[in-house]
Amino acid sequence: MREGSLEAPTRHALDWTNPDFYNEEKLFEELERIFDICHGCRRCVSLCDAYPTLFDLVDESETFEVDGVAKEDYWKVVDQCFMCDLCYQTKCPYVPPHEWNLDFPHVMLRAKAVQFKKGERKLSHKLISNTKIQGKVGSLPVVGSMINASNRNKGVRKVMAKVMDLHPDAHLPEFHSKTxxxxxxxxxxxxxxxxxxxxxxxxxxxxxxxxxxxxxxxxxxxxxxxxxxxxxxxxxxxxxxxxxxxxxxxxxxxxxxxxxxxxxxxxxxxxxxxxxxxxxxxxxxxxxxxxxxxxxxxxxxxxxxxxxxxxxxxxxxxRHKAGLLNTEFKQPLGKVVWQVPCHQRVQNIGPKTRDVLALVPDTQVEMIERCSGHDGTYGVRADTYEKSQKIARPVVNRAKKAEPDYLVSDCPMAADQIANSLELKHAETNPLTLLRKAYGI
Structure with a gap:
């Protein structure tokens, strides 16, 4: 057997149209196989709460092995995975082409698809994830302003926590009628x-x-x-x-x-x-x-x-490699802390945001390669908000210690998640905004 992580990872297609994809018995067989490998490794324990949840279930079982965990408790692990993909792309030594063929995120996706097919996903979660409807309603003149005002009202937020499963302290995005x-x-x-x-x-x-x-x-x-x-x-x-x-x-x-x-x-x-x-x-x-x-x-x-x-x-x-990037910057940015969004990091394109911002004279970019814990829905739901904040804490602590002039993330939700725990010198939190500022345009 080969040691893991010695070859570039590959990925198999998602066989989602195959009826077996939704077969719960076969799903549980694959979950047990993968959970057993993860339990013996535990390298991903700090990435999200799916792994601590799994390891606690194993450690508290009668056998101290995966076979001692009740199958219905597998869903507790599934519910904590927010598909950041970091385990597959940055940590796991057993992804393809390794013979163990471990793809934790896509097995979690399969489990979520089985849940959805059975009608077991919460209605509130379906509504929170329906950005199309939110956008249509939130962009209506007057309506968007009313939603924004309601989102800032503590009394309304308490009601929303009960009806929509939204944590009353979670930062919610603003809606703009001028889209x-x-x-x-x-x-x-x-x-x-x-x-x-x-x-x-x-x-x-x-x-x-x-x-x-x-x-x-x-x-x-x-x-x-x-x-x-x-x-x-x-x-x-x-x-x-x-x-x-x-x-x-x-x-x-x-x-x-x-x-x-x-x-x-x-x-x-x-x-x-x-x-x-x-x-x-x-x-x-x-x-x-x-x-x-x-x-x-x-x-x-x-x-x-x-x-x-x-x-x-x-x-x-x-463009820069071809000598076509305009490098006539008019304003330095000072010290910039850049949180690398998970969904950018797993594209395997490298730290391109840092590379461009670092071209600005008198600008230093400190990179934080840790998850903000937001995900889009995980960071606002009542049942996961506190865990989301816990995942974000190392990023917040590093940003505080750095005392930057700017805190940015390419993901606006991640930027808000981190910025809400900091006292920022400047309000700008997106690197495109900073680049425009550096150009003076």
Whole structure:
């Protein structure tokens, strides 16, 4: 038997259309096999609460082994996995091509899909993950302001804790009636000589995503201004649905498929017209780069989108390597603490955000490669909020110790999670916003 972690990890396609995928007996067999391997290793104990939950169940059983854990308690482990993917990409020595073929996140996904198929996922969790409906309602004039005011009202939050399973102390995202699409409805791509660089064509279609469109439109505008300042014409996609990541994390694979059928043809059309695709939220990029390609390994259109989907800073680094990045910065940033979002880290593109910010004169970037514990829903739910805060604590402590001028994360939810526990010198918490500030545009 080979020792683990000596070869580059590979990943098998997700066989989610196979009826056996939803067979609970076969699921439990695979869970027991994987739990037994994890119990004998315990390398991932600090990543999330799924592993401590599993190890406590084993250690408190009569046999001190996985066979002593009741099958119904397996769901306690499943409920604590929020699909960050760090165990697979950064810790586990037994992922493929190792013969033990361990893929903890995708077995958790399978378990969540079985739960969803049986109707055992909470209604409140389904609603929290429905970013499409939230965005439509929250972006209505007046309605969004009412929601924002309610979210700041302690009395209303106590009611929401009971009705919606939202923790009263959890930070909730704001809604903007002036969405990114409304703000940029008259925007035309900048007239510039398009220049290729590496794999990039030099012109970009922005997949705005639910969150960037409705909750953080400023970030979308910062991206557009920064890219066009670098001679990269930017346009919005004509139409889009949610990327599907919130539904994937709930095990709602049918809705993921529905979103895929609407998004992929639009993105392929743009790619065929010479546009690259960029999204401002790491989870959305990961969905098109990894999860959808693994769900649809034989779909050439899905694979085409995978090849042309970029993280914003990954794209800018390609331009810089070709000597096409504007490095005429007007304002130093001082000391920047950058929390690397899990869903960016597992794209295996390297610390591209740090590489770009470090080009700004008189700027030092300290990188924190630990999870914020937010996930999107895990950090706001009443039953997981405290655990989410516990996971975030090492990041918060390191950021406090650093005393930075800026605290940033490419994931706005992670940034909020960390920033809410800090006294910041400056309000900006997104690296695209900082880059725009450094350019003075």
């Amino acid at each position: 990114l699409r409304r703000r940029e409805k008259d925007h035309q791509p900048a007239q510039a000589t398009v220049k290729q660089a590496g794999p990039t064509t030099g012109k970009v279609a922005l997949f705005a995503t639910c969150y960037c469109n409705v909750n953080t439109p400023d970030i979308g505008q910062d991206l557009i201004r920064v890219f066009e300042h670098n001679g990269i014409p930017v346009r919005l996609t004509d139409k889009e649905e949610c990327c599907g990541m919130p539904k994937l994390e709930q095990g709602d694979l049918e809705t993921v498929d529905k979103y895929r059928r609407k998004n992929i043809p639009e993105l392929v059309r743009l790619i065929d017209e010479g546009w690259d695709i960029v999204a401002g939220i790491p989870s959305c990029v990961l969905m098109f780069k990894q999860e959808l390609p693994l769900m649809y390994p034989d779909d050439p259109d899905v694979q085409k989108v995978k090849q042309h989907m970029y993280d914003p800073f990954e794209y800018l680094v390609h």
